[in-house]
Amino acid sequence: MYKFIGIAINEYDDPLINNLNNCLNDIEALVQILSQKYIFDEFEILKEKEQTTKSFIYNRLFDIFSNALKEDNYLIYFAGHGIYHSKLKSTYWQTSDSKNTDIITWLNLDEITKFFEISESKHIALISDSCFSGGIFETNRGGGITALENKISRQALTSGSKEKVLDGKSKNSPFNQIVVKILSENMDDNMSFIDFSQKVILNFNPELKQTPIFGSLENTGHDGGSFTFKTLDNEPELYKEINLPLRLHSNVNVDGNFVLPQFLKNDLFDNEFINSFISQLGNSIISDTRSSFNELKDEEKNEVYSLDFHYHIKIINSHFLSILFTRNESYTRALHPNDYFYTLNFTYQPERKISVYDVIDMSEYSYQSEFILFCINNSDEDIDIKEELLKHFSTTIISNEINRNEIDFTFNEKYLNLYLSNHMPRVSQAIGFIDISLEKLKLNKRISDLLTSTTNKN
The missing domain is CATH 3.30.565.40 (Fervidobacterium nodosum Rt17-B1 like)
Structure with a gap:
């Protein structure tokens, strides 16, 4: 069974805690895409004043996870205020009845993760869109669908580290907008929580002063697995x-x-x-x-x-x-x-069938080799990898070998991917990949127009 639990707290009793605008909107936007596109059997949203107190949330989550079955998979989404106590090194949710100056009225996330530890549930994934939410785990990454599904998981994605995050002036928070976007655009039948989290982080606006964080929840029974978003078979x-x-x-x-x-x-x-x-x-x-x-x-x-x-x-x-x-x-x-x-x-x-010449406007390059050198220099690869690639292809280009071969490439709406390994010695092939943002390249006009007018389906 796949079950969703949403906690949305817009209004707070304490006048010292600012009310929020978009928490319920965020939960409802998420429920809409999950119910339309993914396999979920139950949805429960805690949104009313009496459902968002510390006592109610604590008891309800304890009841859910202490009685969960092995075949249950839970996705929890919290939208509300959060706070981090630097001396205690603990992260808290502020509930609707919390007092801003009274720590006993805050809900300690360590207590919630203890529920995860005792739960029989196979997978538990937590998404927390709140301030200072990134203090709950050690960050990590990894995966592979079959192995991930078979092992127990306790993981979290937060909208920021130990920092304040934006509620957003639009209908939804900036973090929630990216979460919904990734779930909407996903075309994989099975997307692990790991892949989902990485896509959210990579697509998050770098100009905003918050950094989403992903990781496993330590000491909760996590065994290297992952919650998986499974798409409905409706296409x-x-x-x-x-x-x-x-x-x-x-x-x-x-x-x-x-x-x-x-x-x-x-x-x-x-x-x-x-x-x-x-x-x-x-x-x-x-x-x-x-x-x-x-x-x-x-x-x-x-x-x-x-x-x-x-x-x-x-x-x-x-x-x-x-x-x-x-x-x-x-x-x-x-x-x-x-x-x-x-x-x-x-x-x-x-x-x-098209070649890289059909995608890229090559009028700015005298030779194909000049284009390759431009891509290496402007890629997002590490400086050490760039230096090795430049060293090899500068030698290769002198003999003009690369110009006699068609470049292997793929592309999507955001990136051009070049595969140069076929032109490199075996010992160096592992670094022969270049991903370069299309924004750094001049595209063939027809290709550019078509890319901006369509939505990626994979």
Whole structure:
């Protein structure tokens, strides 16, 4: 069972505690998107004066979590005032009957997290949109859907660290607007609370003087898992997966599989046109894999041959489709794995495969190599990675090798992603990725117009 608990406190009895404007609006906006798009079985909102006192909230949450079943998954959202006591190093919610100068009337979050510790519930995720809410945990990150769902989780996302946060002068708080935006735009069937939190943090306005924080709640029974937002199955399926046989030698112990997407007939594009390119690429990759295997020595062929092949649809909307394919192969004695990247990018109406030259206005660059150097210098990568990339590609560019090859790339509404690993020595391939904001690039006008007129569906 997936259950939502919302606590919205707009009005306070103590005149020394300012009333808030948007707490109930924030909860209702969240409930709307959760009920329309995600699997939730129950919604409970504490919003009335008698439901938002310290005593009521404490007893209600104790009752809920002490009686929860193992199959229960809870998402709690608190919108109201918060306060951090620096000497006690504790975070508190101020309830509707709290006194601003009387700490005994504040609700200590340590007491709430103790309820999480005793609860049988599989997953508990807390979102706290309140001042000073980030003092409740140690920050961390990590994940993988299957492992995350199987392990117990106790996690939180807060609208700020040990600092004041904005209630917002519009209909909703700035934090809540991003939360709802991420949930609205998500196209993953299963989005972990980890991924959700990271997206909220990355999309939060950097000009605001608050920093959302994500982490696990220590000493509450957290075991490395994660709450997961599961989307309702209310959209037509766009593609299915097919397995292609590698047909390596029968005595080879292959650890891995080879799966490609095959698009179904739809209203967006000519699926047969797109599938023909995917099939050609798939057969080419299989051929390359066989050739790579045949180059191994006989004693190496008897070892475990590991193959990881994945695809990631970076954007799919009414105008564009961009797909990344990754292939990683290794065997026991290899010093470094072989990493390969392949990309397919399309626009339609009419359908055609596009290159980076179709997306970027190259009139400002004399050579493709000049464009690559610009992207490296203006990417968000660490300075050490930039220096290594510049060192390698300055050498490569002198011999003009990079200009003779088409650049592998993907894109969405915000970023252009370049995959330069195919042009780098194996030992350095791990740093051959560049993400650069489209705002730093001059786009082809038609592409720019289409990107701004559509909503990403993946």
